[in-house]
Amino acid sequence: MAAKKAPTTARRKAVPARPRGGAKGRASASVPDLFQVLRGRIASQAIAPGAKLRETELAAEFGVPRTRIRDALAALEQRGLVVREPNRGAVVTRLDLSQVFHIYDLREALEGLAARLATERMPPEHWQKDVALFKGPMKDLIAQGDLDTYIEQYELLRLRIIEAAANPVLAEMLDIIYEKTQVLIRRIIILPGRAEIGRGQHLATLEAMRRGDAAEAERLRREGLRTAKATLEKYQRYVL
Amino acid sequence: MAAKKAPTTARRKAVPARPRGGAKGRASASVPDLFQVLRGRIASQAIAPGAKLRETELAAEFGVPRTRIRDALAALEQRGLVVREPNRGAVVTRLDLSQVFHIYDLREALEGLAARLATERMPPEHWQKDVALFKGPMKDLIAQGDLDTYIEQYELLRLRIIEAAANPVLAEMLDIIYEKTQVLIRRIIILPGRAEIGRGQHLATLEAMRRGDAAEAERLRREGLRTAKATLEKYQRYVL
């Protein structure tokens, strides 16, 4: 409606001071910006699975031409976050049961690798404070039922391990399945006793890393993910 | 002109005869088509690493509007096959040494997983003919120096294993690094004695699969890739 009457409002005329490179051009959002925003909304469930993403609507909201929304949607499709059917538009993919288990198999392989590489590339002392964290404070968080903070801290550890692994290709692949793990972790961790079991496994893995035992760290990380998957299978009726 | 159907997205509606614009009866290539063609050229080194891809040029060659080339280039960029700089255009990425080793670590994790899943999901007899293939004919091919046929057959086995693993997410990830492995395999296999060593390891893995020993199949596949990586490290001056 109002979209066509929008006066072009000197968006770029004679203001070359801000070439586009940056992330947060306040003039208008770039395609990567849009991608990140939409990705965040999908990951946080702000946009429910199955919801339709209308191009014109989004274009109006962000104040950008529809073409740019289109490019962002194409990127989301490549990442598997939305599905587009010709002339039907884009809808947020809902992860089905089989895909969930497939992702756990992937996590077992990828995060196991990450644990091994991180152990190999860092001096053992590097993990000292993480061992301490999981031994004490994290246990308290679980006991208090503050799972949000626990998950937040765990996510930070996860990022530190990925960074320490220093393998960009691996990081990229873990990033691809990030949104989905994000959702799954929150669903599994509320299962009875699961949080404490997970903490114990993380602690064991970290202690192996602190010993510099890369092979054992990989094995323990994989074992942890396998039991998580088993838990998910057992309780799938309640979780999904 | 190789495969034109994109495996990931089924775009075709197949009914209407494309009444676009009137005159020409030529159906123009879709974005997935263009993606596949360009991907093939990059994988086969028909377009050298570092070469520039000019949009107007490609648009003229394929007889499609430039916008469509743009979308295809965006997809290639997401896959890491080209790098685009603003106003500078797209150039084919050249894989550097560190990335090569990173990819081998990934292959170890991913193809190991594929071997395990394939073993678990298929009856042991399913691999009988592959064992026979690697025991006899493949040995002859190497002895005759017909490495192209050998690689071709190996690629087919690789695809069968991935298909048997029945994990679409895993398949997608292996697909992402496909082009790069493609190039690397051809460089490693010409090293002295390497082809025969590789064959022996593939045979051992296949025999574990025929025994239904999934864990051992995974271990052997991983071991094979680790030695391949070691060979690459040893001879990197000659290969890269």
Place this chain on the structure above:
DNA sequence: GGCCCGCAAAGTGTCAACACTTGTGCAGAC
């Protein structure tokens, strides 16, 4: 003779209008 400035061409980035497809509501017939 070398350096710098400015111009021009090539190529990329952006956009708004146009064409087509699909879903929906309404009217008419059985």
Place this chain on the structure above:
DNA sequence: GTCTGCACAAGTGTTGACACTTTGCGGGCC
């Protein structure tokens, strides 16, 4: 009353044109 066909509207797909950036080249100045 219900079903069927048609027409309209909403939304997506496509296209050519236009604006901006980079770069190579030539002329003028030091």
